[in-house]
Amino acid sequence: xxxxxxxxxxxxxxxxxxxxxxxxxxxxxxxxxxxxxxxxxxxxxxxxxxxxxxxxxxxxxxxxxxxxxxxxxxxxxxxxxxxxxxxxxxxxxxxxxxxxxxxxxxxxxxxxxxxxxxxxxxxxxxxxxxxxxxxxxxxxxxxxxxxxxxxxxxxxxxxxxxxxxxxxxxxxxxxxxxxxxxxxxxxxxxxxxxxxxxxxxxxxxxxxxxxxxxxxxxxxxxxxxxxxxxxxxxxxxxxxxxxxxxxxxxxxxxxxxxxxxxxxxxxxxxxxxxxxxxxxxxxxxxxxxxxxxxxxxxxxxxxxxxxxxxxxxxxxxxxxxxxxxxxxxxxxxxxxxxxxxxxxxxxxxxxxxxxxxxxxxxxxxxxxxxxxxxxxxxxxxxxxxxxxxxxxxxxxxxxxxxxxxxxxxxxxxxxxxxxxxxxxxxxxxxxxxxxxxxxxxxxxxxxxxxxxxxxxxxxxxxxxxxxxxxxxxxxxxxxxxxxxxxxxxxxxxxxxxxxxxxxxxxxxxxxxxxxxxxxxxxxxxxxxxxxxxxxxxxxxxxxxxxxxxxxxxxxxxxxxxxxxxxxxxxxxxxxxxxxxxxxxxxxxxxxxxxxxxxxxxxxxxxxxxxxxxxxxxxxxxxxxxxxxxxxxxxxxxxxxxxxxxxxxxxxxxxxxxxxxxxxxxxxxxxxxxxxxxxxxxxxxxxxxxxxxxxxxxxxxxxxxxxxxxxxxxxxxxxxxxxxxxxxxxxxxxxxxxxxxxxxxxxxxxxxxxxxxxxxxxxxxxxxxxxxxxxxxxxxxxxxxxxxxxxxxxxxxxxxxxxxxxxxxxxx
Numbered sequence: 001x002x003x004x005x006x007x008x009x010x011x012x013x014x015x016x017x018x019x020x021x022x023x024x025x026x027x028x029x030x031x032x033x034x035x036x037x038x039x040x041x042x043x044x045x046x047x048x049x050x051x052x053x054x055x056x057x058x059x060x061x062x063x064x065x066x067x068x069x070x071x072x073x074x075x076x077x078x079x080x081x082x083x084x085x086x087x088x089x090x091x092x093x094x095x096x097x098x099x100x101x102x103x104x105x106x107x108x109x110x111x112x113x114x115x116x117x118x119x120x121x122x123x124x125x126x127x128x129x130x131x132x133x134x135x136x137x138x139x140x141x142x143x144x145x146x147x148x149x150x151x152x153x154x155x156x157x158x159x160x161x162x163x164x165x166x167x168x169x170x171x172x173x174x175x176x177x178x179x180x181x182x183x184x185x186x187x188x189x190x191x192x193x194x195x196x197x198x199x200x201x202x203x204x205x206x207x208x209x210x211x212x213x214x215x216x217x218x219x220x221x222x223x224x225x226x227x228x229x230x231x232x233x234x235x236x237x238x239x240x241x242x243x244x245x246x247x248x249x250x251x252x253x254x255x256x257x258x259x260x261x262x263x264x265x266x267x268x269x270x271x272x273x274x275x276x277x278x279x280x281x282x283x284x285x286x287x288x289x290x291x292x293x294x295x296x297x298x299x300x301x302x303x304x305x306x307x308x309x310x311x312x313x314x315x316x317x318x319x320x321x322x323x324x325x326x327x328x329x330x331x332x333x334x335x336x337x338x339x340x341x342x343x344x345x346x347x348x349x350x351x352x353x354x355x356x357x358x359x360x361x362x363x364x365x366x367x368x369x370x371x372x373x374x375x376x377x378x379x380x381x382x383x384x385x386x387x388x389x390x391x392x393x394x395x396x397x398x399x400x401x402x403x404x405x406x407x408x409x410x411x412x413x414x415x416x417x418x419x420x421x422x423x424x425x426x427x428x429x430x431x432x433x434x435x436x437x438x439x440x441x442x443x444x445x446x447x448x449x450x451x452x453x454x455x456x457x458x459x460x461x462x463x464x465x466x467x468x469x470x471x472x473x474x475x476x477x478x479x480x481x482x483x484x485x486x487x488x489x490x491x492x493x494x495x496x497x498x499x500x501x502x503x504x505x506x507x508x509x510x511x512x513x514x515x516x517x518x519x520x521x522x523x524x525x526x527x528x529x530x531x532x533x534x535x536x537x538x539x540x541x542x543x544x545x546x547x548x549x550x551x552x553x554x555x556x557x558x559x560x561x562x563x564x565x566x567x568x569x570x571x572x573x574x575x576x577x578x579x580x581x582x583x584x585x586x587x588x589x590x591x592x593x594x595x596x597x598x599x600x601x602x603x604x605x606x607x608x609x610x611x612x613x614x615x616x617x618x619x620x621x622x623x624x625x626x627x628x629x630x631x632x633x634x635x636x637x638x639x640x641x642x643x644x645x646x647x648x649x650x651x652x653x654x655x656x657x658x659x660x661x662x663x664x665x666x667x668x669x670x671x672x673x674x675x676x677x678x679x680x681x682x683x684x685x686x687x688x689x690x691x692x693x694x695x696x697x698x699x700x701x702x703x704x705x706x707x708x709x710x711x712x713x714x715x716x717x718x719x720x721x722x723x724x725x726x727x728x729x730x731x732x733x734x735x736x737x738x739x740x741x742x743x744x745x746x747x748x749x750x751x752x753x754x755x756x757x758x759x760x761x762x763x764x765x766x767x768x769x770x771x772x773x774x775x776x777x778x779x780x781x782x783x784x785x786x787x788x789x790x791x792x793x794x795x796x797x798x799x800x801x802x803x804x805x806x807x808x809x810x811x
Contacts, residue, residue, distance in 0.1 A: 012447070026349065096260075098148040103143040109134065129243050135367045140257060147261040154268045178296040178375060181287060184472055185478070188283040195276040201271045208286045209262040216255040271775040277666075296375045304368045309467075312361045315354050322351040342448065346455055353462055354403050363394050364469055367476050373481055380496045381484075381491045388480045395473040402466040409459045416452040419445065483523075522582035525577040536567035558623045608642045610653040611658035615639055621661060621668055627737060628667035629656055633738045649738040669735065675708060676735045680748050683724030690717060693727060696759060700751045701731050706744050722766030 113329045119126045175181040226245045300549055325347050331472055332338075370387055373379060379387075487495070504522075507515045543561030552560070621627055625636045627646065634646035634654060643655045660666075669676055694715045701713040713731040720726070729748070735741045756763055 008185070059175045062175070096147075097494065098144060098151075101257075102144050103147075105137055105144065109141065112137065113643060118721065127243075128163060129247055132753060132772045133250060136247070136254055140250070142252045143254065143257045143261055147257060147264060150268060154264060154271070157268065158333060160304055175286065175294065177293040177300070179300055181294050184283055184287050184476055185475060188287060189471070189474070191276050191280045191283060191374050194281060197275060198273040198276060201693060202266060202273065205262050205266045205269065209259060209266065211260045212262060216252065216259060219248060220235070237668060257542055258301065294375065296372045298372070301368055301372045305365050308361055308365050308368075312467055314357065315358045315361070316508050319351060319354050319358065326351065343451065345357075350455070350458060353405070355461075356397075356404075357462060357465060360394065360397055360401070360469060363390075363397075367391070367394065367472055370775055371476055371479065374483065379483070381487060381495045384480055385484055385495065387496075388477065390482065391477045391480060395470065395477065398470045398473055400464055402463065402470060404461045405459055409456060409463070409761055410453050412459065416456070419452070423525060455614065499707075508739070514581050516580075524576045525582040527579060528572060531572035531576070532569060535565055535572060539565040539568065560637070563608040563631060575674065604659075604809055608658045611662050612640060612642060612644075613659055615644070615661060621666070624736065625671065626669040626736060628669070629660060630664060633669075635737055668798055674734055674736055675732050676741060677711075677732050678741050678745060679728055679730045679731055679754070680737075680745055681718070681726065681728050682749075682752055683721055683764045684756070685764040686724060688761050693761060696755055696761070697727060697752065698728050701729055701748065702754050704731075704742075704744070704748060704751065706733060707748075709735065721764075721767045 033313070116126050116130055116134070119130075175184055223245065226241060226248055228243050230238060230245065326344075329344050331345065350602060353407065372386075374387075431764065502516075504516045504519050506522065508518060509516050539561045543557040547560060563806055590772045615621060621636050621639070621644070623636050623639060627634060627636060629646070631652065632646075632648060634648045636644060637647050637653070638645040639658075643657050646654050646656060694717065697715045698713060701707055701715075702709065707713065708731070711732055714730065716728045716730070718726040718728045731748075733741055733744050735744075753763065
């Protein structure tokens with residue numbers, strides 16, 4: 001379709017919309033007026049006339065709704081026919097008749113006010129509907145005015161958008177200096193913040209519009225129900241229903257106008273957000289170029305530093321004046337005169353804020369100097385990291401000052417609001433000293449209000465300066481992070497090595513003006529470790545290689561090795577402390593804690609340690625000794641500082657605390673001599689030759705290689721046993737391990753058994769003789785149980801019957 005057809009259709013649409021809107025408006029006004037004055041017409045026309053009048057009103061309402069429906073259908077059809085031209089159609093749409101609707105509101109409000117005045121003058125009660133209508137018409141007028149202003153704002157924005165776009169398009173040139181680039185970057189941040197705010201406002205307006213849409217649907221439903229009730233109502237009910245319908249129709253109009261107002265605001269906010277997005281993209285494109293192509297000149301740096309120095313001078317002058325006021329207040333207080341505590345508090349707060357800002361002014365100048373170096377010279381990665389850390393700290397300080405200013409500003413505003421409401425004064429608006437009720441306001445209250453207003457102005461100026469300082473910090477940090485992102489591999493290696501050096505030189509603490517760093521601690525520990533290994537090797541060589549050549553025993557060499565090792569470790573400890581420049585007084589602080597720990601928590605440890613020293617010095621036990629501790633026979637293998645390691649005959653290693661050797665009874669089999677007397681017992685049958693048995697036992701003992709002949713072995717006829725003649729052989733052996741005696745006793749028993757078999761001497765075994773009283777005959781029955789069987793076993797020349805025997809006496 002051609003553009004002419006579109007234009008013709010647009011004109012036709014506008015004409016039809018205009019006609020429909022005007023017709024609907026006139027029908028609504030006529031219906032409203034007739035329904036409003038239904039009471040007067042009722043008195044004029046009578047009952048039949050009112051019936052006809054009611055039918056006429058219903059018909060007019062039906063025609064009005066049909067006109068609105070036709071207008072809505074046509075609008076939706078035109079939107080579907082040309083969806084691509086919707087925005088243009090909206091801009092080309094005729095503006096709403098704000099003047100006509102506002103004139104209607106004023107007429108209705110005036111009519112309702114007159115009717116209320118007449119009713120009150122005639123001392124008649126005012127119908128509630130009148131007050132409700134008056135309130136609704138008032139709200140309608142306010143909403144129409146806001147709608148008109150929003151519509152005009154959007155129209156002005158639309159008309160000025162092309163001009164702004166042309167000007168922006170003409171001015172979209174690359175920045176020519178470092179400071180121009182800074183301005184663009186600051187503008188980009190401001191646009192991003194504005195866009196975020198606009199998006200939040202759009203979301204809020206949409207939520208309000210959704211709520212109004214739901215309310216409008218509910219109001220329309222009530223209108224339809226009232227219309228149905230009117231068609232089915234009696235004459236007596238119609239007047240009340242007509243009044244209700246008028247109120248409901250007015251509520252619908254108010255909701256529609258309010259919904260249109262919020263839709264207008266949403267459209268305006270979306271247009272502004274779209275403009276902000278476009279501007280942000282344009283700014284991104286302008287500042288996306290690397291900052292290295294712009295150099296901060298020396299003149300620009302001097303200009304910025306000069307501005308900061310002038311500001312610093314002004315702040316110092318203000319601080320001097322505040323200090324003078326503070327001294328004057330303190331002097332008046334010292335002299336006992338009345339002073340204003342609020343004035344004192346304000347002077348103190350202003351002085352503190354100015355000092356905080358002044359302390360950061362030098363940092364701002366240093367920030368500009370570093371930006372100059374960053375843009376003109378090659379900066380090492382370590383310096384960039386250091387500057388980045390300093391910049392973050394400065395940014396945090398500025399943010400803290402800004403937050404403090406915001407908090408103080410809010411507190412002062414609340415105080416000013418409370419004071420203004422309490423006094424009812426409007427001096428801050430009118431400049432007078434008269435309250436809202438016409439009474440005179442005291443001078444003290446006015447002075448306090450003026451004081452708070454001055455403080456708010458002061459805080460506002462400081463907040464602007466803090467915001468500027470924060471923006472400078474943000475730009476500096478952004479430049480540093482850009483340089484940080486451009487690091488090469490060599491830069492990263494250099495940076496990593498710098499971190500290692502910093503950690504290596506990190507100061508842990510200090511003592512007597514000497515720093516104790518990680519480097520010194522690591523060197524000291526390394527010296528201790530290497531020295532311990534060397535001391536151990538030297539002690540072992542001396543003890544096991546050198547001392548044996550001078551006839552020192554192995555046990556004595558072990559003791560000397562431990563003593564030398566402990567002495568060298570102590571000496572090495574003090575030498576290591578001296579090498580790393582750690583004074584001995586460093587441990588003075590830990591003396592009390594060490595004493596308490598040694599006295600309570602380390603009691604057992606110290607006990608065992610001292611016991612170990614006593615064992616090494618007195619040598620009640622030595623390495624290789626065969627001892628019995630708490631019923632355990634074992635050989636000593638190692639005597640340590642805390643415990644002694646022994647090995648049993650079962651090859652089990654046992655760690656025995658050193659204190660056990662001094663506190664308990666300990667048997668040392670080899671303390672002064674390794675010879676031990678042991679014994680073997682044997683029993684022979686009764687009737688064996690005793691002298692021969694004794695002689696053969698002596699002969700067997702003398703034939704054993706490991707039995708010592710001096711002292712001479714002894715054979716004792718021990719006892720007449722129950723089943724044998726008991727003999728006991730005592731002899732001496734050289735025993736260093738517990739198994740040496742056990743093996744020798746075993747070989748002696750085997751030799752005795754062999755010799756007695758060859759000589760025909762019987763080694764007795766336990767036996768019992770049973771004597772039976774034969775004064776009366778006994779009958780013996782041998783019977784096996786169900787689960788037992790009788791078995792026979794050949795033992796020597798006798799046969800033994802085993803099983804369960806039951807004897808029963810007969811007679």
